Amino acid sequence: MRIAIFTDTYDPDINGVARTLKYFIHYLENKNISYKVFAPDSLSNESVSSNVCRVKSLSFFLYPDCRLAFPNLSRIKSELEEFSPDIIHVATPFNMGLCGVYLAKKLTIPLVGSYHTDFDHYLKFYDLRFFSKILWKYMNWFHKPFKKLFVPSNETLNQLKCQGFVNLEVWPGGVDCQLFHPYYEKQVIREQWGISKKYLLTYVGRLAPEKDLKTLLAVAKTLPAEINEEVQWFVIGDGPQREELQIEAPANMTLTGYLTGEQLAEIYSASDLFVFPSPTETFGNVVIEALASGTPAITANSGGVKNIIKAGVTGYLCETGNVMEFTNAILKLLENDDLRKQLGIEGRNYALTQSWDKIFYHLLWHYRAVIDEPNIQKYA
Numbered sequence: 001m002r003i004a005i006f007t008d009t010y011d012p013d014i015n016g017v018a019r020t021l022k023y024f025i026h027y028l029e030n031k032n033i034s035y036k037v038f039a040p041d042s043l044s045n046e047s048v049s050s051n052v053c054r055v056k057s058l059s060f061f062l063y064p065d066c067r068l069a070f071p072n073l074s075r076i077k078s079e080l081e082e083f084s085p086d087i088i089h090v091a092t093p094f095n096m097g098l099c100g101v102y103l104a105k106k107l108t109i110p111l112v113g114s115y116h117t118d119f120d121h122y123l124k125f126y127d128l129r130f131f132s133k134i135l136w137k138y139m140n141w142f143h144k145p146f147k148k149l150f151v152p153s154n155e156t157l158n159q160l161k162c163q164g165f166v167n168l169e170v171w172p173g174g175v176d177c178q179l180f181h182p183y184y185e186k187q188v189i190r191e192q193w194g195i196s197k198k199y200l201l202t203y204v205g206r207l208a209p210e211k212d213l214k215t216l217l218a219v220a221k222t223l224p225a226e227i228n229e230e231v232q233w234f235v236i237g238d239g240p241q242r243e244e245l246q247i248e249a250p251a252n253m254t255l256t257g258y259l260t261g262e263q264l265a266e267i268y269s270a271s272d273l274f275v276f277p278s279p280t281e282t283f284g285n286v287v288i289e290a291l292a293s294g295t296p297a298i299t300a301n302s303g304g305v306k307n308i309i310k311a312g313v314t315g316y317l318c319e320t321g322n323v324m325e326f327t328n329a330i331l332k333l334l335e336n337d338d339l340r341k342q343l344g345i346e347g348r349n350y351a352l353t354q355s356w357d358k359i360f361y362h363l364l365w366h367y368r369a370v371i372d373e374p375n376i377q378k379y380a
Helices: 016-030 074-085 096-106 119-126 129-142 155-160 186-193 213-221 240-249 261-269 287-290 303-307 321-335 337-351 357-380
Strands: 004-007 035-040 053-055 058-059 063-069 087-090 111-114 148-151 166-172 197-203 231-236 252-256 273-276 295-302 313-318
Touching: 004 016, 004 096, 016 035, 016 087, 035 058, 035 074, 035 252, 035 321, 053 074, 063 096, 074 087, 074 096, 087 096, 087 240, 087 357, 096 111, 096 129, 119 129, 129 321, 148 155, 148 273, 148 295, 155 295, 155 303, 166 240, 186 261, 197 261, 197 287, 213 321, 231 261, 240 252, 273 287, 273 321, 287 295, 287 337, 295 321, 313 321, 321 337
Parallel strands: 004 035, 004 087, 035 053, 087 111, 111 148, 148 166, 197 231, 197 273, 231 252, 273 295, 295 313
Antiparallel strands: 058 063
């Protein structure tokens, strides 16, 4: 099987789509499966690979960390024909995605895609709700040619069904349980970061309006004084709201910027709770990473996160934006060490069932079904 992937975000970008594709590429390499990625260039330094075709791009003004690609169709068509893929997978609905859809039609290559981001839910956080109908019309038009559209959760599948999408298949995210685990030296990590408080509470994600960081700040400021004195907050990530958060954050909240790899895994492992108020997740990669690390998660009862957290077993689900629900869930777990440890164990056990290998194996099975579909029709 030869796989071409078109995406508007790719390693070294730090987001759920880029991270998922990075794991997928590692899987393909380990299985000796041929692939070619077509993606925007990046300001970051990255290794040059003949398997990755980089396209000129500019920073997107509404979302500076994202790149707006300007693909040279002639060049990409030439590279695609030379690679001769069996299937094209489009991961994003922007310029690179449009390029992938166009060339799949032009060269009659089977086309599939994946849906990772709840753009409609984002709109209200940017005062753009009036744009919703236009957005859904575009999304329906864009995804209509796909033989299969992979979505990360049942929640997203049901949402898209209501909008008239077809050919939907659930393709959940996985987690690397060898990297994310509870067995790092917690005391050493605490000393490295100068954490002297009894409890470490952590948030990981973009610092942007759609993550509802206002609720996170409000929760941090609502904890009773006697508990707050024992709590250290780590906010891991970056984005357009970092400067605002730096000003408004309480004294016991540290903004670390982006962390990746083992450094990030160590912080998850050393944390007592993971607090994640974002209501816009189609899956929630950071949530399952926390669970894999043995850290109970307290999240918004919204989006794909609802399919990861089993309330009272691996964490708690709180009404979106409900500061008191989040606060009470935190207090309940900080005041009950045995319950907190039990939730951590259950979270780890769940994460162990969500290996990337199993998830990518099923994806390739779906690829094969799409590739073989014309032959099935021919001999039916």
